[in-house]
Amino acid sequence: MDVAGQAAADALERAGGLLAGAERVVVFSGAGVSTDSGIPDFRSPGGLWSRYDPRELGFRRYVSDPGTRRLAWRLRRELHRLEARPNPAHLACVRLAEAGRLAGVITQNIDGLHTDAGLPAELVCEVHGTGRQFVCLACGERGPMGEAVARVEAGEEDPACLTCGGIIKAATVSFGQNIPADVWARAEALTAACDAFVAVGSSLVVQPAAGLPVRASRQGATLVIVNREPTPLDDLADAVLHGEAGTLLPALVSAALRARPQR
Numbered sequence: 001m002d003v004a005g006q007a008a009a010d011a012l013e014r015a016g017g018l019l020a021g022a023e024r025v026v027v028f029s030g031a032g033v034s035t036d037s038g039i040p041d042f043r044s045p046g047g048l049w050s051r052y053d054p055r056e057l058g059f060r061r062y063v064s065d066p067g068t069r070r071l072a073w074r075l076r077r078e079l080h081r082l083e084a085r086p087n088p089a090h091l092a093c094v095r096l097a098e099a100g101r102l103a104g105v106i107t108q109n110i111d112g113l114h115t116d117a118g119l120p121a122e123l124v125c126e127v128h129g130t131g132r133q134f135v136c137l138a139c140g141e142r143g144p145m146g147e148a149v150a151r152v153e154a155g156e157e158d159p160a161c162l163t164c165g166g167i168i169k170a171a172t173v174s175f176g177q178n179i180p181a182d183v184w185a186r187a188e189a190l191t192a193a194c195d196a197f198v199a200v201g202s203s204l205v206v207q208p209a210a211g212l213p214v215r216a217s218r219q220g221a222t223l224v225i226v227n228r229e230p231t232p233l234d235d236l237a238d239a240v241l242h243g244e245a246g247t248l249l250p251a252l253v254s255a256a257l258r259a260r261p262q263r
């Protein structure tokens, strides 16, 4: 192993050691957890999302402008076709849960891959909603996204609610929409009760979600950041691992479980 490789291995063991005593770990996941599953993130160069400015698909424009809705449905259709599957980073969260050490995953992702990986729904808090369902903005009717996408595939560029004719939208929290109060309360409660907080694959700039790691750290939880590139919170973290989530998160979980002190 070269010097850089040894330093990375040492950093991993050290981070695992920091997590060894933690009983209530919160994993906070961002779009970088799902890039290995083929879903592009927002801020890395290239890919599907780099062709769209998410602010242009913000809630107000979605409601007021049919052209924005048509664009959003085209994007939704492309994402639906990806048929993404969980990757080793999602499976590492399941492993932590099976070891009885995971308090929950707070995810900014809307792709449903944490539950596909096998995490029970009660351990997953989707702060930005889900792209697996659509919701009617008028009557609240919900349904599987596949049904809405099938209508788009069949030629409806901006499908309306079949119950009331209202505007339907992915059940996600778009720019300009608030996170539902109950979901946010759950994310805050998980953060307040955790003894370790592992932020993975998030640029940690999207608020208010990015405030959670700061809160966890201030209350004394161990903060570990895993990301391909530096984040604005690296200086606050007890350990920072730079690299691929699909490699580092499984290795971190293994190191934490290995290093667990005997009771």
Ligand code: NAD
Pocket: 029, 030, 031, 032, 033, 034, 035, 036, 039, 040, 041, 042, 043, 044, 049, 107, 108, 109, 110, 111, 112, 128, 200, 201, 202, 203, 204, 205, 206, 226, 227, 228, 229, 243, 244, 245, 246
């Ligand atoms: P982001 O795009 O702002 O940041 C992703 C971060 O992950 C970047 O810092 C990037 O360098 C890093 N990254 C990318 N691939 C990685 C990998 N394989 N290993 C390690 N790090 C990697 O995403 P965000 O912070 O989650 O915020 C953007 C918003 O857009 C969130 O609401 C997010 O959920 C949403 N979004 C969701 C999806 C999804 O559901 N999969 C995809 C795109 C965007």
